[in-house]
Amino acid sequence: MAAGGAQPADEDGGGLRTALSGLTTRGRSFIAAGVAAAVCAYVLGQSDLLRVGLLLAVLPLMCAGLLFRTRYRxxxxxxxxxxxxxxxxEARVHLxxxxxxxxxxxxxxxQDRVPYVLGPRPRFVLDRVEPGGRREVSYRVRSDLRGRYPLGPLQLRLTDPFGMCELTxxxxxxxxxxxxxxxxxxxPVRLSGEAAGYGDGRQRSLALAGEDDVIPRGYRHGDDLRRVHWRSTARYGELMVRREEQPQRARCTVLLDTRRTAYQGAGPDSAFEWAVSGAASALVHVLERGFSVRLLTDTGSSVPAEGAGGFAGATQGSADSAGLMMDTLAVVGHSDEAGLSRSYDVLRGGNEGLLVAFFGxxxxxxxAVAARMRQRSGAAVAFVLNIDAWVYGGAPAGHGDGALRLLRDAGWTVLEVGPGASLGELWRQAGQQHSSTGSASWHGGTAATDNGAGTGSGTAGSDSGTGTAGPRTTGSGTAGAGTVGSGPARPGTTGTGAAQPGSGTGTGAGGRV
Structure with missing residues (x-):
């Protein structure tokens, strides 16, 4: 909301020059006709014609003077x-x-000043407004192009009853x-990069926590009495309550390639706009899933900035975090970077958890630079746009096989994007590819069921073990520490995962994203 006041009588104090500059075509015509009539009256010696000429010339000047001196607030x-x-x-503007x-x-x-990309400039005519009166009008604006657009300032035109003069x-x-x-x-798909204190991992960590693991604090007015920790109350001699701790959150970095050389074309249906929209969709999705998220570009700039904690979502609301990064994506443009080295310098500094990249x-x-980014992430998904297909049409298959092979060999889950591709379907495919490659990366952790009875096996170094499970359960290997056993599997399917020593079932790494 914005407010502003105008006092037409006190602004633009250019005196007579300002008043005369507001004369309309009608007012100027009256002055010209009055001057012509006065000249003819002087030549012909007609006093009545002279009076008519003076009236025609003075009327616009009087209207301009009165309008200029009128003190509206x-x-x-x-x-x-x-x-x-x-x-x-659409957005609605109320005036x-x-x-x-x-x-x-x-x-x-x-008349409100708006960029032409939002539509024609709205104009309204208001009749006489009484002292203390109010008038309200509204209009709509709409844009198919992302960006940040100014609205205003509002222009007010004053006119006299005869239409001789207008002041703005x-x-x-x-x-x-x-x-x-x-x-x-x-x-929601299953990808890795999940923290122990969030999602499925949070349930397991809470199950392992006991009564003595609680960190108490002193009672404060308004605390729920159900949170009173009686053992600490007896120890310290004052009322103590369980401290509310924020669970550890999984991290996710969304990388957007904005290099000018990596894209061709412009407009709302261009490849670059698809990448920006994809990055926005991924940001909103992982924030809604409870991840701590940051947006990174090829220039090395990140939102939130590294000085603000590096990731959003852990210390502020998800809505504020999404708004901050969405505002950045609203105005992001092409960069003049030649490569991805700056973004790699940012990523190699720590564990990034899940890495989602949109490459041109x-x-x-x-x-090869992007392949090295995989080393610091729990999982990495790359959406690589086939620029030739976007510009010239055709199927995306076969484009840049060498570059895509480098990414896959480094452990990336790679999806090639053609024109008109659905990000939702590609996201589902990414989850399926990650699940299949994730199962192949474990060793000896298979399980099978047959009519509700299951068998399992596991290996870890020189230790190994086998075991059987009862009906409608999943069997897992009972082995020494570090044993890899079976993960949960539906009847007739196979699963993989890491099993605790002596545990009945193993749980696969990762959570739904």
Whole structure:
């Protein structure tokens, strides 16, 4: 919401010059006709014609002077709802005009300045506004292009009853409409990079925690009495309650390749806009799943900044985190970077958990840099856009096989993206590919069931063990520490996972994303 006041009588104090500059075509025509009539009256000696000429010439000047000296005090308030919209969606702008002077206004014409990409400039005509009166108008704006667009300032035109003069006043207040990329809902899939204190891992960690693992603190007014920790209360002699601890969150980095050389074409249906929309969809999805997330570009800049903790979602609300990164994606453009080395320098500094990357055109040199990014992540998914297919059409298969092979050999889950591809379907395929490659990477951890009875086996170094499970259970190997045993499997299927020593079932690494 923005508010601004205009006092037409006190602004633009250019005196007579300002008043005369507001003369309309009608007013100028009256002056010209009056001067011509006065000249003819002087030549012909007609005094009556002279009076007519003087009337024609003086009337516009009197209207301009009176309009300029009229002391209006009008306050305008603009309300933008919502201030952040998705590309292709509409926002409504409400304008409210208040006459705070003791005099009624004349005819008011309003025009709000908006970029032409949002539509034509809205114009409104308001009749006489009584002292203390209010008028409200509204209009809609819409853009298919993401960006940040200014709205305002509002222009107010004052005119006299005869239409001889118009004066324009501008309010000082302006608003900004942020158009963020379109997002697509993504299905939950199983990927790794999950922390022990979140999701499935959180349930296991809470099951292992006992009463003595609670960190108590002193009772405060308003604390729930059900959280009282009686053992600590007896020990310290005062009422103690269980401290609310935030569970450890899984991390996710969304990498967006913005290199100018990696894309061709422009417009809302271009490959670059698909990559930006894909990054926005991934950010919203993982934030909703409870991840701590950051947005990283090929320039090495990240949101939130490293000084703010590096990742969003752990210390602030998911809605605020998404808004911060969405505002960045709303205005992101092409960079002049030649490669991905700067983003690699940021990624190699620590454990990134899940890494989701949206790449443009990759040659083998940049694919090698991207392959090294995989070393610091629990799982890595790459969406590589086939730029030739986007520009010239055709199927994406076979494009950049060498670069894609380098990524796959490094452990990336790679999906090639052609024009019109659905990110939701590609996300599902990424989960399926990761599950299949994840099962192959474990050793000796297989399980099978037959009519509800299962058998299992596991190996870990020189230790090994076998065991059987009862009906409708999954068997797992009973072995020494570090044994890899069977994971949960449905009848007629196989599964893999890491089994605890002596445990009945193993749990596969990773959680739904």
């Amino acid at each position: 009008v306050v305008a308030v603009r309300q933008l709802s919502p201030a952040r919209v998705t590309a292709g969606s 409210r005009m208040d006459n705070v002077s003791r005099l009624p206004t004349g005819l008011l014409m309003l 006043r501008s309010f000082s207040a302006a608003d900004t409409l942020t158009v963020i990329p379109r997002t697509e809902p993504l299905p 055109d990759l040659d083998e040199a940049q694919a």
